[in-house]
Amino acid sequence: MNTTFAHGLVIGKFYPPHGGHHHLIDTAAARCARVSVVVAASTAESIPLALRAAWLREAHPQAGVTIAPVVDDIEIDYDDPEIWSAHVEVFRHALALAHGGPPEIDAVFSSEKYGPELARRFGAVHVDVDPDRERFPVSGTMVRHDPAACWRWLSPGVRGHLARRVVVVGAESSGTTTLARELAGHYSARGGPWAATRWVPEYGRTYCEEKLALARRRxxxxxxxxxxxxELEWESAEFATIAERQLLWEDAAARTGSPLLVCDTDAFATSLWHERYLGVACAVHPRARHDLWVHTSVEGVPFEQDGWRDGEAVRHGMDVRFQEELARRRLPHLTVSGPPRARLEQAVEAVDALLARGWAFAAPL
Known part of the structure; x- marks a missing residue:
């Protein structure tokens, strides 16, 4: 029969959180009236403490679970009692801040060898949870080494943060949507964690259709x-709205997709369309972050007027502007040209190179 505790404690770096961490917290929550989760991050690490805490709060919204973030830059040496004492003081400080005073802890839940000593220093019982990682064969080290291989163990928030984002941009009728769709399909066909690879359509097109429909009704x-x-008149605020909603679509897709997300346009492209209609480029959305831009050249692509496009002359001018601005802003990019199959092959080669570089995490203490 499982013992019920008044106040359980879970401590970790959560760099980043994964399925084993969530199982540990859920196990503690099931056996305790309340649980405190101390997120101890070093300033040397490359995922911000606030972000880790936010991911855990999202994953564990149940009543009685308190997330207590704290900066812990003390070196780790499990054989040094003074270092042990220094760490415990940091943990106690985090708990006191979270609860308005030092709480009593009667159980420490962990999957680590240091768990019993940590519990002893809190005067608490140690509860071992999946120490051999049989139920959740994953660790923070494994995730940092190869996030794609551990994708199934990552929560939506972590996936959204780690997904590599590739943007396809270009002038009208240059094949951006076709390439974005085909690129996502190529990686989805790989199966495994890549099976959920998605592409995000262009929100600006939807906005434009709705704007014209409203103007006609009026x-x-x-x-x-x-x-x-x-004949439509545009305001700067509308482009800001388009960029924000495009990013919302993108973030939502990244949270539920694979390690790769393909985007058909972004805030950078929106800034150039702002320039096209209002005469001056607007600032790129500050929250937008992408890893690679694929520019679709208009060369060799016949112009098709679908009733929503400016025209052939404008298309060539915008093609030049995309090339100029990608270079001026020093964004990692390539320009694809030729028939559709050749464009896809060029894009795949560049994306494969991006994925081969892996993910960069600063070493933990």
Whole structure:
């Protein structure tokens, strides 16, 4: 029969959190009236403490679970009693801040060899949880070494943060949507963690359609002729809205997708369309972050007017602007050209090189 405790404690770096961590916290929550989770991060590490704490709060919203973040830059030496004491003081400080005073701890839950000593120093019982990692064969070291191989053990928040984001940009009728769709399909066909590879469509197109429909409804109600697309008036705030919603779509897709996300346009491209319609480029959205831009050249691609595009002359001018700005901003990019199959092959070669570089994590203390 499992013993019920008043206040359980879980301590870790959560660099980053994974399925084993979540199992540990859930086990403690099931056996304790309340649980405190101390997130002890070093300033030398490359995932911010606040972000780790936010991921854990999202994954464990149940009542009675308190996430207590703290900076712990003390070296690790399990054989040094003074270092042990220094770490425990940091943990106690985090608990006191989280609870408005030092709480009593009667159980420490861990999967680590240092668990019994940590419990002894808190005057608590040690509860061993999956020490051989049979149920969750994963560790923070494994995740940092190869996130893609551990993808199944990562929560949506961590996936959204780690997913490599590739953006396909270009002028109108240059094949951006076709390439984005085919690129996602190529990696999805690899199976395993890549099976969920997705592409994010262009929100600006949706916004434009809705804007024109609204303008036509208003014109009809006023007894006026229906406006055409080139008669619409644009405001700077609309482009900011487009960029923000594009990023929301992107973030949502990254949280549920594979280690790779393909995006059909981004805030950078939106800034150039702002320039096209209002005469000046707007700032790129500060939260937008991408790893590679694939620019689709208009060369060799016949212009197709679908009723929503500016025209051939504007297309060539925008193609030049994309090339100029990608170079000026020193964004990692390539320009693909030729028939569709050749463009896909060029893009795949670049994305494969990006994925081969892996993920960079600063070494933990």
């Amino acid at each position: 014109a009809k109600a006023a007894g006026l002729p229906e406006p055409w697309l080139d």
